[in-house]
Amino acid sequence: MRDWNIQARSRQARLARASSLAKGKEIGAADVAALLEAVLEPGDRVCLEGNNQKQADFLARALADLDPEKIHDLHMVQSVLALPEHIDVFERGVASKLDFSFSGPQAGRLAKLVGAHRIKIGAIHTYLELFGRYFVDLTPRVALVCAQAADRAGNLYTGPNTEDTPVIVEATAFKSGIVIAQVNEIVETLPRVDIPGGWVDFIVQSPKPHFIEPLFTRDPAQISEIQVLMAMMAIKGIYAEYGVDRLNHGIGFDTAAIELILPTYAQSLGLKGKICRHWALNPHPALIPAIEAGFVESVHSFGSELGMEAYIRARPDIFFTGADGSMRSNRAMCQAAGHYACDLFIGSTLQIDLAGNSSTATLGRIAGFGGAPNMGADARGRRHASPAWLKAGREARAGRNLIPRGQKLVVQMVETFREHMQPAFVERLDAWELAETANMDLPPVMIYGEDVSHILTEEGIANLLLCRTDEEREQAIRGVAGYTPVGLGRDKAMVENLRDRGIIRRPEDLGIDKRDATRDLLAARSVKDLVRASGGLYDPPKRFRNW
């Protein structure tokens, strides 16, 4: 007769091997290696909590230091490879296979080890896609997660950076897996329970508080006049045109500039209360002036941001907070919100080709996607209407015999030249060559051209929704590609025709006087200004303090 309970019995056997190490659910920091050896088996699928921001760094180090004679060929499934240890586990032979989403900080080392056949990549995912697979064919046997505090029953308090913890623990705990949490402290009573203790098998107090990266802090002092000009175009040429009220921003300086001119430029256009009220966004410090000016009604976040804790606590009408007052973030929920409940995504990229495909892949770096493909894609399953969504859909369908539906606004915002005069517009994406050298099934495209509605550069806005042929689309892109080889290769007559039809719009076509594009428009021109705007509640990390 078939045994229907193999996973649960495996779990019991693993727990039995670890029983002598634990006092209740508590494990001493010195016993972590022994615990991992007891509960892990070669070939296990392991989720190591590597988020965008908080990191299970103590457990990561312990995993990397295991004896590969005993524990080897682990299959790592994790959102982000941020720490050196995330690569060390492969270099030292503890793990051999990887399914992940983003590897920005470790992209170079990852590419090297893939080239040396030390890491076999299953696939590169978006966050939501990887989380989805945790519940289908990539369910972890063991999850190593990270929280701010635990009580002795194993209840976890994640603090503001809940991020990926709920989805990881849910997938593991309810499929007979084992959940181990590193915490900064073990306390009698938690401020609130983010993960129920019944889902957690072991807790260990790490010798040092876990690492958190302030990933979303942009110093306004570094925003250029070109970025101010582009931000003005975004607000007047897109946000106001479509009535964009629910949105997600990327993390660069381009979009920080938009956030910082809402209380000045957008206010002067009478747009307060008409645009940018609801956000799926990490608590960007650059959003403080717009919040204080009354532009913003709600912000749900993927994760938190260092230094924003007290400010968020003091603005519970805006942010999602627990009964204890601190923020509750959740990457899976916010990704779903960004995909289905937002009318616009705007973000930057490294390369755009003639069809509008956009990629951040460069040779020698396997960086992954993170959440951008879900934010920056038309939600084909969306059914609720909004003015912005309907207008975009009408533009894309005008003159074609199609049933009416809406479309998401997906805006790629780039200066035509990046640093060191690297053109942002190219005939062929580096992604093609990376796919060949790293033996990928497909070139790693972050946002497909078919999903891009507008390309915004310092030269103007190309509305791809209105293009009817591949040739028009190509010339619309060339027509805003500035002095890059792609831009210089434009058909000038056709570009002027596109301009007459409103497919390309220059700043002057939008009634924007370039002389107004100065840093004076920024509601905060320094980190100190942001602190001031927050009434002293924002407490920036040391590296952003220069006073």
Add this chain to the structure above:
Amino acid sequence: MEKLIYEFDGGAPVKATQGPAIVGVVGSGNLEVLVEPENLGGRCVVEILTAARGFGDIWKAVLEDFFARHKLADLRISINDVGATPAVVSLRLDQAVESFLGGAS
């Protein structure tokens, strides 16, 4: 450093409402533009001192477009460039000329 000189014909003489206009400061940004009237026989002369070599074609294209936007004559434009992108160059040129003309854009 590389020195580039471009000349344009066919513009109309302009009347400045104020003296020479300097826009942009090398110290804080990456480009300095000086616009001054001079009797050049109807030509417009642009002199560029640039830190980045090998971008002559791009400078030429930027300036041709600039001249198409502003049909100027008898004007000397001096540019001191420390690695500005074409976007910054265009913006600064427009700002310099517009402030030189006193807002008649």
